[in-house]
Amino acid sequence: MTRDDLFNINAGIVRTLSEAIAKCCPNAIVNVISNPVNSTVPIAAEVFKKAGTFDPKKLLGVTMLDVVRANTFVAEVLGLDPRDVNVPVVGGHAGVTILPLLSQVKPPCSFTPKEVDYLTDRIQNGGTEVVEAKAGAGSATLSMAYAAVKFADACLRGLRGDASVVECAFVASQVTELPFFASKVRLGRTGVEEIYPLGPLNEYERAGLERAKKELESSIQKGVSFVRK
Ligand SMILES: NC(=O)c1ccc[n+]([C@@H]2O[C@H](COP(=O)([O-])OP(=O)(O)OC[C@H]3O[C@@H](n4cnc5c(N)ncnc54)[C@H](O)[C@@H]3O)[C@@H](O)[C@H]2O)c1
The missing domain is CATH 3.40.50.720 (NAD(P)-binding Rossmann-like Domain)
Incomplete structure (x- = not known):
C-alpha cells in the first residue's frame, strides 16, 4: 500500500x-x-x-522521518555518526516530493554523482524499503515513533521559548508558488515563527524541485x- x-x-x-x-x-x-x-x-x-x-x-x-533517514544514510556514506550530520529535506513526504538538499549538508561535504543518485533514491524510498523488509507485515513503526518524538520535542522546546529551534516541516508556505511546502522552519512560542528559503540549489536539485512541485500540487x-x- x-x-x-x-x-x-x-x-x-x-x-x-x-x-x-x-x-x-x-x-x-x-x-x-x-x-x-x-x-x-x-x-x-x-x-x-x-x-x-x-x-x-x-x-x-x-516530515522528520525523511530527515532522520537522510542523516542516517548520508552519515553511512561519510563514515560519520548520524547525530553529527544535518541534511535539509524539503518538498513533501512521499516519493519524488521528498527532496534531500545534499549540496547543503552539514558538515560541508561533497558527493560523487553516483552517491547523489544512490542517496536521493534511498531517502525517497526509505518507506518502501521498510515495507519490503517486513514482507507485508507492516510499515515503519519504531523509526516513525522516533521521528514523531523528535519533532514534538522540537515544538515543545519552541513553545518553552528556546532559541534557534530549526527543523524541516510541511507547512503553509510562500517559499514556492504552492500553498504548502516542506522546508526548514524556526519553531517558537507561537508555532512556526519563521520559514527559511531553500537556499542555493544545484542543477540536480532544481530538476528534483520541479518534479516534486508537480506531484505536490x-x-x-x-x-x-x-x-x-
Ligand atoms: N509522517 C510519517 O513520517 C509517518 C511514518 C510512518 C507512518 N505514518 C502514518 O502514521 C499513521 C499511523 O501509522 P501506524 O503504523 O501507527 O498505524 P496503526 O494501524 O498501527 O495505528 C493506527 C491507530 O489509529 C487508531 N485509529 C483508527 N481510526 C481512528 C480514528 N477514527 N480516530 C482515532 N484513532 C483511530 C487505531 O486504533 C490505531 O491504534 C498512518 O497514517 C501512517 O501512514 C507516518
Whole structure:
C-alpha cells in the first residue's frame, strides 16, 4: 500500500479529528503525521478554515522521518555518526516530493554523482524499503515513533521559548508558488515563527524541485477537494 492508497482511509479520520480540534482546542499546535501528509495537512487546513480557527503557524506536517533517514544514510556514506550530520529535506513526504538538499549538508561535504543518485533514491524510498523488509507485515513503526518524538520535542522546546529551534516541516508556505511546502522552519512560542528559503540549489536539485512541485500540487489539491466536495 502506498501513502496515497492510504488517502481514502486516513482523509476521513484526519477530517474528523481536525473538526474535534477546531471545537475543543482551537489554539493547539497540531502535528499531522497521518499519511499521505502531502494531502492530510491541506485537509486539516480546510477544516480549520471552515471553522474559522486556521492559524498557519500552528499546523505542521511531520516530515522528520525523511530527515532522520537522510542523516542516517548520508552519515553511512561519510563514515560519520548520524547525530553529527544535518541534511535539509524539503518538498513533501512521499516519493519524488521528498527532496534531500545534499549540496547543503552539514558538515560541508561533497558527493560523487553516483552517491547523489544512490542517496536521493534511498531517502525517497526509505518507506518502501521498510515495507519490503517486513514482507507485508507492516510499515515503519519504531523509526516513525522516533521521528514523531523528535519533532514534538522540537515544538515543545519552541513553545518553552528556546532559541534557534530549526527543523524541516510541511507547512503553509510562500517559499514556492504552492500553498504548502516542506522546508526548514524556526519553531517558537507561537508555532512556526519563521520559514527559511531553500537556499542555493544545484542543477540536480532544481530538476528534483520541479518534479516534486508537480506531484505536490495534485496531492495538495486532492486534500483540498476532499473537504470542499
Ligand atoms: N509522517 C510519517 O513520517 C509517518 C511514518 C510512518 C507512518 N505514518 C502514518 O502514521 C499513521 C499511523 O501509522 P501506524 O503504523 O501507527 O498505524 P496503526 O494501524 O498501527 O495505528 C493506527 C491507530 O489509529 C487508531 N485509529 C483508527 N481510526 C481512528 C480514528 N477514527 N480516530 C482515532 N484513532 C483511530 C487505531 O486504533 C490505531 O491504534 C498512518 O497514517 C501512517 O501512514 C507516518
